Amino acid sequence: MRPSRPSQPFWLLLPMLGSLGVFFVYPLLSAIRSSFYEWDLLTPPRFVGLANYGAIVASGELLAALGTTLLISVVVVVGSLVLGLGLALAVHRPGRLASLARSAVFSAYVVSWVSVGLLFLWIFDADAGVVNRSLVALGIGKVPWLTSTSVAPLTVALIVIWKVTGYAMVVFLSGLSALPPEVQEAAALDGAGPVARLRHVTLPLLRPTAAFVAITSLIASFQLFDVVRLLTQGGPVRSTTVLVYAIYEQLFRDLRVGRASALVVVFFVVLAALTWLKVRAFRAEEPT
Secondary structure (H helix, E strand, O other), X not given: OOOOOOOXXXXXXXXXXXXXXXXXXXXXXXXXXXXXXXXXXXXXXXXOOOHHHHHHHHOOHHHHHHHHHXXXXXXXXXXXXXXXXXXXXXXXXXXXXXXXXXXXXXXHHHOOHHHHHHHHHHHOOOOOOHHHHHHHHOOOOOOOOOOOOOOHHHHHHHHHHHHHHHHHHHHHHHHHHHOOHHHHHHHHHOOOOHHHHHHHHHHHHOHHHHHHHHHHHHHHHHOOOHHHHHHOOOOOOOOOOOHHHHHHHHXXXXXXXXXXXXXXXXXXXXXXXXXXXXXXXXXXXXXX
């Protein structure tokens, strides 16, 4: 058997690093460069420095889109963590019924975002939607799921939670399966009940898993576009205009490549900072 060379691992990483450079690093650097230019895809680009960043801040679009994105992201992260862990604890057992429940919940994750948007467009329709028709039959009255500035962002967040909870459940199931059984047995022998074992044993050991679920849910909520495009088009009154949809409007509706690129740069910085803060917070809470 030939001994491996010290440089061999780096050669094995070349395909991945090449893909990362072509599909991530180069587009990001291109967006950073374009953010310093004013360009409408028709006339030659004109260097304007930081004017595009100043324009998106002065117009209030950046803060509004960022606030909406953060609101939806907080609801999605908390909801996916709670529901994913709860479902994982409920179906973490042998048996056909538990297997069927796991498959049914995870099936939502493999459905495309476009299909999810069309499905919930029918479910939450103001007049013909299944939910409002059921509420009217119960004598409660209609709810403006997609037409109220206060309800529409939460409706979008609810749809995202429905989509990503199956993935969160599977990740938590993997974490539960990896827990050492002797720790649970020792806690039970010491007189700890199911609630005490969950609080003092299971949850602390699942913190790395919860951090991973939180980060992936955060990224999924920040990349939200299809559901917003199909259900609300950023409305009502731009209450569901998230960062990605704002980038789409600047680029494809207004032909402002520079401002769209500036939003891309801000989007990347905010997402990277939030991810770093989450990782640091969970590491600080890990038991020593």
